[in-house]
Amino acid sequence: MLKLEPGMLIWTWVTFLFLLLVLRKLAWKPLLGAVEERERTIAESLKRANEAREEAERLLEEQQKKFARTQEEIQAMLKENKELAQKMRDEIIAQARADASKLIERAKQDIEKERQMAMQALKEEVANMVVYATARLIQSQLDEKKHREIIDQYIEAFGNQSEKN
Amino acid sequence: MSALLYIEEAEKGAEKGESLGEYIMHHIQDSHEWNLFGYHLHLPTFKPLHVLGIELDLSITLHVLMMWFAALFLILAFGLAFRKRRLIPTGFAGVLEAMTLFVRDEIAIPNLGEKYGKRLTPFLATMFFFILTSNLMGMIPLFATATGNISVTASLAIVTFVTTQLYGMINNGVVGYWKNLAPHGLPAPLYLIIIPIEILGLFTKPFALAMRLFANMLAGHTVIYALLGLIIALGTLLVSPFSVGMALFISLLEILVAFIQAYIFTMLSSLFIGMAIHQEH
Numbered sequence: 548m549l550k551l552e553p554g555m556l557i558w559t560w561v562t563f564l565f566l567l568l569v570l571r572k573l574a575w576k577p578l579l580g581a582v583e584e585r586e587r588t589i590a591e592s593l594k595r596a597n598e599a600r601e602e603a604e605r606l607l608e609e610q611q612k613k614f615a616r617t618q619e620e621i622q623a624m625l626k627e628n629k630e631l632a633q634k635m636r637d638e639i640i641a642q643a644r645a646d647a648s649k650l651i652e653r654a655k656q657d658i659e660k661e662r663q664m665a666m667q668a669l670k671e672e673v674a675n676m677v678v679y680a681t682a683r684l685i686q687s688q689l690d691e692k693k694h695r696e697i698i699d700q701y702i703e704a705f706g707n708q709s710e711k712n
Numbered sequence: 713m714s715a716l717l718y719i720e721e722a723e724k725g726a727e728k729g730e731s732l733g734e735y736i737m738h739h740i741q742d743s744h745e746w747n748l749f750g751y752h753l754h755l756p757t758f759k760p761l762h763v764l765g766i767e768l769d770l771s772i773t774l775h776v777l778m779m780w781f782a783a784l785f786l787i788l789a790f791g792l793a794f795r796k797r798r799l800i801p802t803g804f805a806g807v808l809e810a811m812t813l814f815v816r817d818e819i820a821i822p823n824l825g826e827k828y829g830k831r832l833t834p835f836l837a838t839m840f841f842f843i844l845t846s847n848l849m850g851m852i853p854l855f856a857t858a859t860g861n862i863s864v865t866a867s868l869a870i871v872t873f874v875t876t877q878l879y880g881m882i883n884n885g886v887v888g889y890w891k892n893l894a895p896h897g898l899p900a901p902l903y904l905i906i907i908p909i910e911i912l913g914l915f916t917k918p919f920a921l922a923m924r925l926f927a928n929m930l931a932g933h934t935v936i937y938a939l940l941g942l943i944i945a946l947g948t949l950l951v952s953p954f955s956v957g958m959a960l961f962i963s964l965l966e967i968l969v970a971f972i973q974a975y976i977f978t979m980l981s982s983l984f985i986g987m988a989i990h991q992e993h
Contacts, residue, residue, distance in 0.1 A: 554760075554769040555742070555863030556870070558776045563871060566783040567838045574790035575834035578812055 666706070674702050732945055736937045740930060742775045742861055748854060778858040782845040812837050819979050823986035828879065832985065835875065839868065840978040847929060847970030851963060859973075860929040862922065869918035872981040877914075880988030892991040917984050921977060928973045932966040 677698055678691070746753040757771040793805035815837045821829035843859055850857030858864050880889045893910050894903060939959045943952050 549862055551866055552769065552863045553766050554771065555773070555775065555861065556867040557768070557770065558772075559779065559864045559867035560871065562776075562779045562783050563838070563842060563868065566786060566842055567835065569783075569787050570790060570838050570841075571834050573787060574794055574808075575812075575837060577794045578790075578809055579816070579830075579833060582809065582813060582816075 670702055670706060674698055677702075732941045736934060736941060739937060740860060740933055742773045742863075744771060744773055746774055746777065746854075774856050775858040775861045775864060778849055778856050779842075779846065779864065781855065782842060782849055782858065786841055786845055811841075815840050815978060819975075819982050823979075823982040824989060825986070828883070828986075828989055829982075832875075832879075832982070836978050836982055839871075839981060840974050843868070843925065843977050844970060844974035847974055848967065850929065850933060851966060851970070857929050857933060859925055860933060862926045865922040865926040866918075868925075868977070869922035872921060872984060873914075873918040875981075876917075876984045876988045879985050880991070883989045884991060889988070889991070917980075921980055925973050925977050928969055932962060932969055936962050936966070 674695070678695055681698070682691070682694070744755050744757055746755060755772050755774065755777060758769070761768040761770065789804070790808060793803075793808050812833075816829065816833045819840075820833045820836050823829070824832055846857065846859040846864075849855040850860065877889075883889075884892060893914075894906050898906065936959045939955045939962065942955045943949065
């Protein structure tokens with residue numbers, strides 16, 4: 548039972564070698580080939596997916612940076628506009644104030660002029676009335692011209708006094 | 713069914729005065745006939761050839777026939793499964809592929825490295841599937857276990873041995889391989905012991921390989937036959953539930969052993985080849 552039979556050895560070798568050769572062509576080459584192809588496909592797909600992910604991340608980062616930059620620009624612009632608006636507002640207000648004070652000044656001057664003119668007219672009227680009244684009252688020989696000078700002096704003095712008061 | 717046939721035959725044998733032990737041995741050993749349901753098919757026998765003083769009997773024995781069946785089964789199975797090339801196999805092809813990948817990724821590459829592992833995967837996978845099929849064939853009624861024959865296992869072990877030396881010499885050079893067999897830098901007297909041990913080790917490895925597979929396959933069948941033989945030995949049918957139950961249990965164990973032994977044989981083969989390729993000394 549434990550004897551080695553040379554015939555059996557040879558038959559085993561023949562069978563094994565035959566099987567090895569047939570299976571190599573029939574099974575191992577297609578099988579291992581397919582497996583290696585599959586492994587390669589998987590590895591490539593993974594690599595491609597990784598690359599795509601990195602690309603996407605890079606793009607996202609770029610976009611975010613761009614967005615941040617745009618945001619900053621918008622902020623800067625808004626600030627500038629605000630300052631400009633502030634300046635314009637101040638200018639307009641100052642202008643308006645200046646215009647108003649000028650108007651007031653002119654109005655004051657006008658009023659002053661009107662007042663003086665009115666005062667002048669009043670003085671003349673009073674003088675006339677006084678001359679008339681005095682001439683009628685005293686019927687004197689004084690000529691009108693001389694008379695008027697005297698009265699004018701009086702009124703002048705009176706006017707100055709009233710203005711002072 | 714085979715058990716029934718077996719019992720019937722054993723009873724006949726007992727009538728002829730054959731002891732049960734002899735009968736079991738006869739049943740396990742190689743023979744020149746194939747017992748098909750009691751019909752004995754006589755297999756072709758040839759006159760022994762005498763080559764270089766060796767008696768060469770190239771008769772087609774039962775175990776040769778069984779090896780051929782195993783080879784035929786494998787060729788048909790792989791041929792049908794991989795008729796069409798697909799990127800992802802389905803069904804039976806998937807099972808075969810998973811087992812082949814197991815051989816490649818768990819046996820060949822860890823022991824032999826990426827380059828030699830891939831190159832030797834076809835060899836190791838053929839070995840694995842051939843041994844596994846032969847082992848499992850013993851579990852099918854009418855079929856015998858070729859791996860329960862010491863000549864078959866020795867033959868396979870010699871294939872491993874030759875491959876080991878060949879790849880050792882291919883990778884390290886003929887001179888380098890033999891020089892590196894023993895570790896360097898030891899005191900000279902030690903070499904007197906180490907060199908014979910290393911040379912002996914070359915042969916004990918395949919010897920252990922052959923014996924382990926042969927003994928494992930033989931033992932399982934012997935135990936099954938012995939358990940069934942109890943029915944005849946004790947001459948009562950009352951023992952049959954125990955006999956059949958135990959035989960069934962051992963049969964299931966045998967299926968496990970068939971896988972384990974095919975794995976161990978392939979694993980150790982690749983380990984030995986790997987040791988020859990990557991000489992660590």
